[in-house]
Amino acid sequence: EAQVTQNPRYLITVTGKKLTVTCSQNMNHEYMSWYRQDPGLGLRQIYYSMNVEVTDKGDVPEGYKVSRKEKRNFPLILESPSPNQTSLYFCASSLRGTANYGYTFGSGTRLTVV
Amino acid sequence: QQQVKQSPQSLIVQKGGIPIINCAYENTAFDYFPWYQQFPGKGPALLIAIRPDVSEKKEGRFTISFNKSAKQFSLHIMDSQPGDSATYFCAASGRFQKLVFGTGTRLLVSP
Numbered sequence: 734e735a736q737v738t739q740n741p742r743y744l745i746t747v748t749g750k751k752l753t754v755t756c757s758q759n760m761n762h763e764y765m766s767w768y769r770q771d772p773g774l775g776l777r778q779i780y781y782s783m784n785v786e787v788t789d790k791g792d793v794p795e796g797y798k799v800s801r802k803e804k805r806n807f808p809l810i811l812e813s814p815s816p817n818q819t820s821l822y823f824c825a826s827s828l829r830g831t832a833n834y835g836y837t838f839g840s841g842t843r844l845t846v847v
Numbered sequence: 848q849q850q851v852k853q854s855p856q857s858l859i860v861q862k863g864g865i866p867i868i869n870c871a872y873e874n875t876a877f878d879y880f881p882w883y884q885q886f887p888g889k890g891p892a893l894l895i896a897i898r899p900d901v902s903e904k905k906e907g908r909f910t911i912s913f914n915k916s917a918k919q920f921s922l923h924i925m926d927s928q929p930g931d932s933a934t935y936f937c938a939a940s941g942r943f944q945k946l947v948f949g950t951g952t953r954l955l956v957s958p
Contacts, residue, residue, distance in 0.1 A: 737890070776951075823891070836891075840888070841888075
């Protein structure tokens with residue numbers, strides 16, 4: 734089944750404790766992206782990647798890091814999480830490097846930072 | 848800066864009604880306008896999309912109406928059902944431009 738897999742689904746952590754949210758797709762998509770979803774703000778892009786070893790900042794990159802060493806994986810790293818990073822996170826992928834192809838989203842990771 | 852403005856924030860209709868969700872954009876370089884549907888606990892899923900060379904697109908009970916001169920587009924759900932209750936996001940993108948999302952509309956279809 735073609736899908737984007739995120740782990741974990743739920744995560745509660747403490748301020749300052751480094752964490753990684755994994756994302757993997759099995760569709761050989763070039764483009765991958767991370768979004769956070771907050772009430773009243775919709776989906777805001779954190780980082781995106783056009784292909785292996787090519788990443789760039791989205792609209793809200795502060796406090797996040799990413800890497801794209803393999804085509805299928807695009808982990809999101811929070812080096813020192815803070816309570817304002819409490820949110821619902823989605824990884825998405827798309828066939829080509831433009832958004833004119835439909836995005837496939839993962840099921841989300843609900844992160845709480847206390 | 849919000850590049851796609853979506854309204855209303857929430858909407859309640861009775862079964863069989865026709866909810867309408869509206870979006871407006873500013874960037875005239877946008878040429879792809881998708882709608883995503885999100886159920887609780889799930890990621891958004893592509894529902895229907897339109898390009899500006901047509902004014903309307905239908906897929907089943909879902910219709911996008913597009914007004915290029917007004918820079919507006921809307922989603923209509925015909926004969927709405929309780930199973931359509933979800934959050935709907937409009938979005939827009941253009942060549943070499945990333946997809947930007949509206950703020951979402953929470954739809955509740957009452958039985």
